[in-house]
Amino acid sequence: MTTFKKTGMQTINFDNPPVITSWACLVGPKEGEGPWAKDFDRILADYLFDEDSWEKAENKLLRETVKLALTKQDLQTMEAELLLAGDLLNQTISSNYAARELNIPYLGLYGACSTMAESLLIGAMMIDGGFFNRVVSATCSHHYSAERQFRFPVEQGVQLAASAQWTATAAGAIVLQVKGQGPRVTCATIGRVIDMGVDDTNNMGAAMAPAAVSTIKAHFADKGLNSDYYDLIVTGDLGAVGMNLAKELFVQEGLVPAPNYSDCGVLLYDGLQGVNAGGSGCGCSASMLCGPLLKKMINGELNRLLFVATGALMSPTASFQGETIPGIAHAVAIENA
Amino acid sequence: MSLLMAFLIGGILCVIGQLAMDLTKHSITPGHVLVGYITIGAFLSALGLYQPLVDLGGAGATIPLSGFGHGLAQGAIDGAAQKGLLGVFSGGVEATAAGITAAIVFGYLAAVFFNPRG
Amino acid sequence: MYEEKNEALKAAEKQEYKDLVNRVKPKPPLLVNCLWAFGVGGLICLIGQLFLNYLLNIGMNKADAGSATAVIMIFIGALLTGLGVYDKIGEKAGAGSIVPITGFANVIVASAMEFKKEGYIFGVGARIFSIAGPTLLFGFVASVLIGLVALIIK
Known part of the structure; x- marks a missing residue:
């Protein structure tokens, strides 16, 4: 008989809670000037990350973050069994193209800025469900690629409302495993x-x-x-x-x-x-x-x-x-x- | 004296734009302001209300985009008087051709020589 | 019936939330914004007047001097945008740097530069008009309408 793991209307419990065994985070220059600089793995010197467009920089940002999260456990990229990722750009190109380079089996997600939680909870379901042993959940955003897609050309003189927010240039990746050390x-x-x-x-x-x-x-x-x-x-x-x-x-x-x-x-x-x-x-x-x-x-x-x-x-x-x-x-x- | 008047009239025209953005719905963007100024400038000019502002403020009235609308309107009116229906179509752009062409060509050149830096 | 009541309740909730948002949301600093718009907008026009006066002094006729001044100001706006300065001014000046013709140059150059990576035809070429296009469109339509009326009442 199947036992369901859902409790109440919207919540799921993990019987064998997946372990966050490693994680990584790369951020842009502005985030590096903030109060948490010492907690990030790497702070980029500029917004292009040695690429020739912001979109390509965002793809590289995600790619490098996923690699770094795996490297922290001495894992090769190919040892990851599944990549769950999404981003803000049309057709989630940053994630799609990062997955192309990483060559990990991949499911693309779109949850706008909720993607970190979405990828993490689906990853946990995949592991607790017994489908995978090692899943990477990741997401990224880039200030200028988002700005040009959602707002105005970057060099246009625009006065922003006090309620407006600044899209972060940053990526985070989390490695989930069945067993291991970690939260x-x-x-x-x-x-x-x-x-x-x-x-x-x-x-x-x-x-x-x-x-x-x-x-x-x-x-x-x-x-x-x-x-x-x-x-x-x-x-x-x-x-x-x-x-x-x-x-x-x-x-x-x-x-x-x-x-x-x-x-x-x-x-x-x-x-x-x-x-x-x-x-x-x-x-x-x-x-x-x-x-x-x-x-x-x-x-x-x-x-x-x-x-x-x-x-x-x-x-x-x-x-x-x-x-x-x-x-x-x-x-x-x-x-x- | 002409400098002071240009400063005052130009400044006031910009404040009106600022009020239009700050006091109205959040959806008023720079694009809306530009469209509004050129259109309203043209109609004020057609009613004969913009020329006095130009006489008073000089560049203070011609440099704001409403002055561009003024140029378009006066060009069309002159064109209609001189060449009839053909002038209706050619007059406005003829009067403002230098500015329009300059904006497009400089825009292109800037794209060739510069990259957005953010 | 039940559906209708639900809709009405939802609308009331939305209105209540809208009021809450308006209460919590910070208001734009109107006086400061207006002073910046006045100062920067006025200054740009003053610079325009300097060029206009010079061109008139060297004997240009009024119409040509006006056109030449517009071209010079557009060049300045384009250059400052290319150098990455104009958007910084715009953050403070608001309408003060949008309303003058330098602001028109700014939207053209910013759009053109932004889409350089997508190529010169469909990137720069097509997108250069993304904000300037509507401005020119409504300007031209207004001018033709005005010309037609002028023709009829002549």
Whole structure:
């Protein structure tokens, strides 16, 4: 008889929690000037990474991050059994082309900036389900390739709104295995697409906050946990505006994640770095997780982390047609054994 | 004196654009501002309201894109007077041809010689 | 019936959230933005006036001097964009650097440079007009309309 691993409406439990055995994180120059410089594996000197376009640089960023995560365990690239990756560019070219070079069996994902959580939770399912022994979950974003796809030409003089966010140039990769040393992925909550009618592409945090709150609420309801169970709950890239909105919504929903609640978009940069409301992009939550957060788990500063990456699932075409911005968030619980 | 007036009139025209961006919906982008200025400039000019501004502010009224619209409108009106229907089509661009061509050619040359650096 | 009620509830929720967003969202610093727009926009026009005065002084006629001034200002805007300076000015100046004709040059050059990697025909050639195109389109349409009216009421 099949036993289902789902609990409640949206949450899945892993019977044999997959182990995060190694991880890596490469970031761009601006992220390297932020408060977490010492926690990243490598800081790029410029945005081109010895390539001739930003798109190619982004592909290389992802590729090198995946390689580095495997190398940390003395693994060859070919020893990875499956790559789960996605990014922000049309047709997820960064991931597709990185997978071409890496030559690892590959499933491409699109969850916008929620991809780190999406790839991590699918990877954990693949391993707990007994399909694979070693899966790499990865994502990346590049400030200038995203800027030209979603906003204005880079050299155009544009005054940004205070609620606008800065797409991070960063990639994160996590190696999941059946056995090993490291924090474990214990359960995950798959989010619904929530659209509360925000149509301002300069205020993505506001578009995603309701999705983040919905997923966190579902997670606690499904698991029957107290809100102080986790040492830290981080959302992906709500930024300052979205985080304030999330806090208001938590109160409305009767949830109390504070004071253990924060947001990667708020954490990634210093207030003085000219990023307005904070960071965004797939690389924002990926670099915070694969940089400082997992390091803190290894140090024992954190033992239970709920990582809630958030994504805005819009496209310029849909925006021009007057569509509002749907948001999504997936929660992944990472705990020390 | 002409410098002061250019500064004042030009500055005021830009502040109107700033207010249009800050006080209206978030969806007003630089593209909207440019389209708005050239179109509104042309219609104000046709109504005879823009020439006084040019007399007063000189470059302060011609350098903003509404001045470009003024040039297009006056060109079309002159063209209509001199050549009739053909002038309606040729007058506007004739009057502003130097600027349009310069913008396109310099744009192309800049793309050849420079790369966006971010 | 149930569906309808659901829709109404959803709309009310969305409106409530919209109000919350408007409350939490930081407002643009209007006075500071306007001062920057005034200062930078005014300065660009003042520089234009300097060239205009010079060209008139050396004996150019009014129309030619105006056209030449436009060409010079467009050149300056294009050069500053190419050098990566104009977008930095624009971050502060807002409309002050968009409204003058240098801003028109900026959108043309920025679009052209941006798509260089996609080649000269369909990259630079096609995309150079991504923002300038609408501006020229509506300018030309307005000019022809005005010319037609002028022709009719003559």
